[in-house]
Amino acid sequence: xxxxxxxxxxxxxxxxxxxxxxxxxxxxxxxxxxxxxxxxxxxxxxxxxxxxxxxxxxxxxxxxxxxxxxxxxxxxxxxxxxxxxxxxxxxxxxxxxxxxxxxxxxxxxxxxxxxxxxxxxxxxxxxxxxxxxxxxxxxxxxxxxxxxxxxxxxxxxxxxxxxxxxxxxxxxxxxxxxxxxxxxxxxxxxxxxxxxxxxxxxxxxxxxxxxxxxxxxxxxxxxxxxxxxxxxxxxxxxxxxxxxxxxxxxxxxxxxxxxxxxxxxxxxxxxxxxxxxxxxxxxxxxxxxxxxxxxxxxxxxxxxxxxxxxxxxxxxxxxxxxxxxxxxxxxxxxxxxxxxxxxxxxxxxxxxxxxxxxxxxxxxxxxxxxxxxxxxxxxxxxxxxxxxxxxxxxxxxxxxxxxxxxxxxxxxxxxxxxxxxxxxxxxxxxxxxxxxxxxxxxxxxxxxxxxxxxxxxxxxxxxxxxxxxxxxxxxxxxxxxxxxxxxxxxxxxxxxxxxxxxxxxxx
RNA sequence: GCCCCAUUCGUCUAGAGGCCUAGGACGUAGCCCUCUCAAGGCUAAAACAGGAGUUCGAAUCUCCUAUGGGGCACCA
Numbered sequence: 001x002x003x004x005x006x007x008x009x010x011x012x013x014x015x016x017x018x019x020x021x022x023x024x025x026x027x028x029x030x031x032x033x034x035x036x037x038x039x040x041x042x043x044x045x046x047x048x049x050x051x052x053x054x055x056x057x058x059x060x061x062x063x064x065x066x067x068x069x070x071x072x073x074x075x076x077x078x079x080x081x082x083x084x085x086x087x088x089x090x091x092x093x094x095x096x097x098x099x100x101x102x103x104x105x106x107x108x109x110x111x112x113x114x115x116x117x118x119x120x121x122x123x124x125x126x127x128x129x130x131x132x133x134x135x136x137x138x139x140x141x142x143x144x145x146x147x148x149x150x151x152x153x154x155x156x157x158x159x160x161x162x163x164x165x166x167x168x169x170x171x172x173x174x175x176x177x178x179x180x181x182x183x184x185x186x187x188x189x190x191x192x193x194x195x196x197x198x199x200x201x202x203x204x205x206x207x208x209x210x211x212x213x214x215x216x217x218x219x220x221x222x223x224x225x226x227x228x229x230x231x232x233x234x235x236x237x238x239x240x241x242x243x244x245x246x247x248x249x250x251x252x253x254x255x256x257x258x259x260x261x262x263x264x265x266x267x268x269x270x271x272x273x274x275x276x277x278x279x280x281x282x283x284x285x286x287x288x289x290x291x292x293x294x295x296x297x298x299x300x301x302x303x304x305x306x307x308x309x310x311x312x313x314x315x316x317x318x319x320x321x322x323x324x325x326x327x328x329x330x331x332x333x334x335x336x337x338x339x340x341x342x343x344x345x346x347x348x349x350x351x352x353x354x355x356x357x358x359x360x361x362x363x364x365x366x367x368x369x370x371x372x373x374x375x376x377x378x379x380x381x382x383x384x385x386x387x388x389x390x391x392x393x394x395x396x397x398x399x400x401x402x403x404x405x406x407x408x409x410x411x412x413x414x415x416x417x418x419x420x421x422x423x424x425x426x427x428x429x430x431x432x433x434x435x436x437x438x439x440x441x442x443x444x445x446x447x448x449x450x451x452x453x454x455x456x457x458x459x460x461x462x463x464x465x466x467x468x469x470x471x472x473x474x475x476x477x478x479x480x481x482x483x484x485x486x487x488x489x490x491x492x493x494x495x496x497x498x499x500x501x502x503x504x505x506x507x
Numbered sequence: 508g509c510c511c512c513a514u515u516c517g518u519c520u521a522g523a524g525g526c527c528u529a530g531g532a533c534g535u536a537g538c539c540c541u542c543u544c545a546a547g548g549c550u551a552a553a554a555c556a557g558g559a560g561u562u563c564g565a566a567u568c569u570c571c572u573a574u575g576g577g578g579c580a581c582c583a
Contacts, residue, residue, distance in 0.1 A: 457542035
């Protein structure tokens with residue numbers, strides 16, 4: 001049994017490597033850490049694991065913090081905010097790793113390995129031929145002190161490898177999966193410190209989690225196989241081991257691994273974005289995104305799937321984490337996004353809608369937007385869709401319908417024309433011009449014209465909005481105003497008559 | 508190939524030996540409401556991977572098989 005810490009102040013960390021924008025899988029890992037920290041009244045720390053010099057991307061850190069802030073996952077310690085255990089960027093902490101790697105060597109828990117990459121490759125190839133498991137053959141583990149010293153004096157470059165126990169078992173206790181036993185004989189003497197003086201993940205995470213007093217390590221399942229190695233590292237150092245919780249991962253809808261190279265595809269064959277930054281211009285609310293992610297691999301505890309982050313914080317606990325991987329339930333995000341849009345106050349929704357309308361090249365007058373917003377609130381599942389359904393309110397130039405769009409189901413050209421003429425007359429004669437008056441008068445007119453409401457209202461809708469699908473008609477007319485309504489109806493009439501002329505002219 | 512993990516409707520999930528005739532949600536289909544589209548309401552189809560055990564009783568415990576996934580770097 002391996003000792004685990006308990007009763008320590010809760011300190012958790014999200015430790016991405018800055019290789020680009022944040023992946024939604026990464027966002028979920030961050031979210032679970034954040035929820036846990038908030039629930040426990042602990043600290044959520046952001047640490048940047050940039051120890052791979054080959055994959056350095058200077059813009060990635062900004063993109064990363066932007067994505068976390070967008071999602072509302074503010075960190076208590078880390079880049080941009082500081083903290084007493086800094087620096088929080090691993091490339092600025094090299095002295096720690098070198099110090100502790102050397103400590104392990106001095107205490108004979110690690111050794112210098114002078115094997116070249118070529119030899120390592122050869123070893124693996126030979127092993128493959130013989131049908132043996134791959135891995136380093138521990139050639140340098142038994143080098144005498146003199147041999148090692150002389151190689152080093154010769155200027156041969158080396159890495160530092162951990163001396164993994166050669167037999168016995170390492171039993172780990174994962175908070176999600178329980179006890180799991182590994183044979184030490186199947187484990188490797190992994191590299192702790194690379195020849196360029198940078199640590200590998202294995203060393204860096206243990207040293208940093210120790211120095212930063214991390215109480216719980218919640219990380220993705222791909223780390224599970226190296227968990228026994230990490231446990232032995234903690235033991236070698238003689239440090240108290242934090243509680244580990246390995247989170248399941250999200251798979252593509254078809255069950256394959258989610259990655260940039262293998263992007264998920266929705267049921268219509270369209271690619272599903274995997275980067276957080278792709279969701280922002282698509283009109284997704286951060287609260288919907290986090291709500292969505294919280295429902296994958298974790299559940300609220302009763303049958304609710306729609307909840308706020310505050311509610312999730314109150315309920316979050318490790319015992320409800322499902323150990324199985326899950327496929328990405330893309331449709332649920334749209335539903336939840338719609339739910340969150342409906343839950344917003346009108347004012348708040350208007351504020352969020354504005355940039356999407358402007359991005360479509362339209363000018364937004366705030367008073368107009370305030371009146372349009374309630375009309376779209378329960379009709380859009382994504383913020384950017386406001387342009388589709390209500391963009392006509394904001395366009396300087398009206399885009400009129402074609403003549404073919406005007407007649408509604410089973411209406412003759414004559415009926416359509418008369419519907420427009422009578423509506424025009426009615427609207428111009430109305431003493432009051434508002435939603436209710438319009439509604440009553442138009443219903444009456446439909447009866448007189450022996451048209452269904454759908455037919456009459458549909459014709460006017462198309463005439464006035466230029467589209468078959470729109471916000472509700474009478475509210476729309478009210479906002480547009482009488483003048484504009486009359487002008488557009490007249491225009492529809494003109495369009496209709498032009499068409500009939502053309503018909504006559506045709507042989 | 509080796510090591511490890513997982514497996515409940517199409518998908519996300521509830522389920523800790525009898526409350527299971529397996530519940531909820533998304534999606535799908537139908538109906539209702541209805542000026543379009545939504546929203547909302549109602550209804551329907553839809554699952555314990557397979558096989559052996561243990562037990563009076565198994566979705567729940569054990570084993571085997573299958574399938575899926577993770578890992579086997581001087582990447583994280």
